[in-house]
Amino acid sequence: MAAFITHFSFEFRSGIRNKQLLLMNYLFPIGFYLMMGFVMAGINPLFLDTMTPAMVIFAVLAATLLGIPDPLVNARENGIFRSYKINGVPAISILIIPALTTMLHLFIVTVIITATAPLLFDAPAPTNWFNYALIFFVLAFAMAGISVLIGVVSPNSRVTVLYSQLFFIPSILLAGMMFPYEMLPDAVGKIAQLLPATQAMNAFKGLAMGGVADFNPWMSAILLFIAGLIAFGLAVYLFSWDRRNAKRRGHPLLALLCLLPFVIGMFLG
Structure with missing residues (x-):
């Protein structure tokens, strides 16, 4: 337990001291939030109605998809995980600690956005604070799990960027963050339900x-939580200690199973 706390503390401090992680955890999401508040609100006043949850979702996407996978891939490629294995660090700690520290950073950013949006931009505050916190948690949990899984299955940093953008860019365009979900054509709207960000935006609107x-x-909230559980489970199962591992316990395509809850939800919804 002491080793876990020490590792967690080190990773948390790295999220502030490391320039790349500081950018993804704080500067990029908060800067984008301020820009959208001052610019988008003037262009489309209706944006203010969903501005707070939309910017929280954006912060979660940026910190997880753009911040978690690449360090995992680099550590594996540089043999750092092999040294962890020699010193008895379990694989599950290697995967869970970056996710937990990122979620803690995201909690801080979410508090900043939620507290300042009504003051700076007259955006509405949540009407149900418990549900608001719950949805943030399941979203952060799901995206942290998916991001860890991306880091596990990606063979190199270039592929990591590609996999991350397959979630990030469609989420910005289709999840209802920039314009209402109901404006999407029916077929596109169904496809958009495969995105965790769409499920989160729907849950925020209806519950918080x-x-x-x-x-x-x-x-939507339940699907996010289940997807997070599946993603973390698959990440542990598919984890390899270094790039010289000759065989895996499963094919990397198994990672697509983390989307299964959303596929089921697409038909049920």
Whole structure:
């Protein structure tokens, strides 16, 4: 337990001291939030209605997808995990600690966004604070799990960027963050339900912000939590200590199973 706490403390401090992680955890999401508040609100006043959850979702996407996978790949490629193995550090700690520290950074950023949005931009505050915190947790949990899984299955940093962008860019365009989900064509809207960000935005609207959900908001929250569990489980199962491992316990395509809850939800919703 002492070793876990020491490792956690080191990773948390790295998220502030490391320039790349500081950018992804704090500077990029907060800078984007301020820019959207001052620019987008003037272009589309309706954006303010969902600005707070949208910017929280953006912060989660940026910190997890752009901040977690690459350090995992680099550590594996540089043989750092092999030294961990020699010293008895379990694989599950290697994967869970970056996720937990990122979620803690995201909690801080979420508090900043939620507290300042009504003051700076007159954006509405959550109407149900418990549900708001719950949805943030399941979203951060799901995206941390998916990001860790990306880091495990990616063969190198270039592929890591590609995998991360396959989630990041469609989420910005289709999840209802920039414009309402109901404006999407029906077929595109169904495909958008495969994105964790779409499920989170739906849950925030229906359960925390006093709005009308586009589909079952409680199902969205449950699907996010299940997807996170599957992603972390697959990450542990597919984990390899270094790039010279001759064989894996499973094919990297098994990682797609983390999307299975959203596929099921797409048909149920």
